[in-house]
Amino acid sequence: MYASFIYVFFDVQENFLDAIIKIGLIEESAKFLTLLSVYPFIKKNFNEIVDGILYISAISLGFSVIENIFYAMDSEQPFSLLFQRSIFSTLGHLSFSGYMGIAFYIHKRIHKNYLGIVLSIVLAAFAHGFYDGFIFESSISFLFQFVFIALVILQLWMLKVALGFSAFRQKLVADMFMRTEKPIKMYCTHCNKIINTQEIYFGKIKAAHCFLCDNMLFAYKNVNYLFDYFRPIFNLKKYIKKLPFKIKISAFDINNTILYHSSKKSLSANVVELSDWFEYENSRDKTRILSIPFFGFFLKHLDLKHVIPARDFFDFSTYNNS
Ligand SMILES: [Zn+2]
Structure with a gap:
């Protein structure tokens, strides 16, 4: 709802730049504000990193449902539009927002993480903007499927990373x-x-x-x-x-x-x-994932590095890959 309110003040063009800066940034900030405002109600159950992804995903789903209804009301073929959107747009929305859930969890449960939150909103805005941008720009729209699949894979991978960092895993006995x-x-x-x-x-x-x-x-x-x-x-x-x-x-x-x-x-x-x-190996995986080029940089600055207890850090250069 935040989003439709803000759109009144913006004139959005269907191009790449507007897709990222206006649509992406506005809609993803709206999701984040929603998470922020429901936080007092979910506080009790918000106790591990995967919860961050789950709650922001639930918000994204709700967001996508409302958006689908608005689009369907405007459409001459609402059913085929709904069918298509319920696959692409719904999964798409889920794939943009996980970063914000992770940064917000760290902010609330581990330590103040304003920079991580800003970074996560920017990442979500870029993901969202890429999705819409590849639809808008007809010269590159044939690449849309690839962008879509890449965004979904990236988000599934984020979920795996979050599971790796989860404190709720039992010890194998x-x-x-x-x-x-x-x-x-x-x-x-x-x-x-x-x-x-x-x-x-x-x-x-x-x-x-x-x-x-x-x-x-x-x-x-x-x-x-x-x-x-x-x-x-x-x-x-x-x-x-x-x-x-x-x-x-x-x-x-x-x-x-x-x-x-x-x-x-x-x-x-x-x-x-x-x-x-x-x-031992899971703690190595965690340290290793933060040191891979590019993605590791973003993960680290969402502040995942603070989720690793100090004892998990050690020098890899002395070890060979198993
Ligand atoms: Zn045996």
Whole structure:
């Protein structure tokens, strides 16, 4: 509502510059002001970084619904317009605004972050402006799909980054897995044998226990879920693709306690070692992501660097990539 109020005072041209400065900046600031004004009501549940993204996304959805209705009322074919907008514009709106949620969370929960907030609004305005700009400028509009997909991927990646920084992740322990009576045959890389055992699970992560070597066993799909939860920033698929083709068994750690078999597609690991390895590697992922060129710069200045406890910082130059 803030936005329609402000538009009365501006004459918006359909070009790239106006898309960023006027449309992007106005609409994204409006979303931010909405988050600011609902904050007293959500304060109690606003306790981790992912909440920042979730609440600003909810606001974006609401924003997009209202906008879609306005456009539909103006249109001669409201239904096809609504159909199209509900895909592109709704996802688009979600993809612009996550940055503001992250900066705002840090501002409210960690320390004063005015610079990060300004930067996040500028980033959101640029994302929004690029989206609209590529629609407006007919000479480059054929690139719109690529811009759209890039913005959505970038936002999904931001969500992964936020999950990586989340303080709510549990530590991996054997007790967190629930037992079932369901019999299951699993390959154990340590024992080099098929083991007849029972399925255990934590959330959607299914696993099994090898009674011969006492390790935990995970099939490929569950290795993915495991990494999504304990090491969200890491790109496991890319990593596994890069494993040397001839070597069937690769160790994730130096002590050879976490073994992945690339043709059996299964992981077998000592749960204590795996847990320590996840904690250590996730904190490395966090530091690493802040040091990548360009994106790392923005992430750092949204003030994610303050979300890392001091003990997580250390010198990478002395370590080789695992
Ligand atoms: Zn075993």
